[in-house]
Amino acid sequence: MAINYKILGQVHPAGTSDTDLYTVPAATETIVSTLTITNVTASPVNSRVWARVDGAATSHTNAIIFDAPIAGNTTVAFTLGLTLDATDIVTVRSATGNTLTFQLFGSEIS
Numbered sequence: 165m166a167i168n169y170k171i172l173g174q175v176h177p178a179g180t181s182d183t184d185l186y187t188v189p190a191a192t193e194t195i196v197s198t199l200t201i202t203n204v205t206a207s208p209v210n211s212r213v214w215a216r217v218d219g220a221a222t223s224h225t226n227a228i229i230f231d232a233p234i235a236g237n238t239t240v241a242f243t244l245g246l247t248l249d250a251t252d253i254v255t256v257r258s259a260t261g262n263t264l265t266f267q268l269f270g271s272e273i274s
Contacts, residue, residue, distance in 0.1 A: 165273060172196065172268040173254070176204075179261040182214075182222055186254045186268050196246035196254070196270040201229075203264055206236040210259040213266075218251050234264060246270075 172194065173186035188194045201211050213229040214222045224230070234240055248254070258264040 168272045168274070170270070170272065172270050172272070174265070174267045175256065176265045177256065177258050177261060180258060182255050182257050184253050185213075185256045185266050187219075188248045188250050188252045189272070189274075190250050191274060192250055193273045194248040194252075194270055195273070196244050196248065196268060198269045199242045199244055199254075200239055200267045200269075201234050201242075201264055202239040202267075203234040203236055205260075205263045207260075207263075208233045208235050209263045210234070211264055211266075212257040214255045215246060215248065216253040216255055217249075219253050222255055231259075 175185050177183040203209050210231045211234050214226045216226050256266045
């Protein structure tokens, strides 16, 4: 069993649609340690994050962060300890395009 500590995903969505930040590869389990959300503009922007088991549709049931305001020119770090299985997906959304950067850190176990 190999454990790889890594940046799992980085994305700066151009629009306001759901964007997949990270998909767990086949035959792999993942432990997410930290999610950071950075607002690169001066105005507050709402953010959403979901953990989708086997790629299920986004819903209130799998929301981790829902319409949380991220203050202008700030970074917020969430320590999660989130465990994911193969084909699970972490999806993000910004209320305004080109404003938020999402980064996910953790370990892949294969």
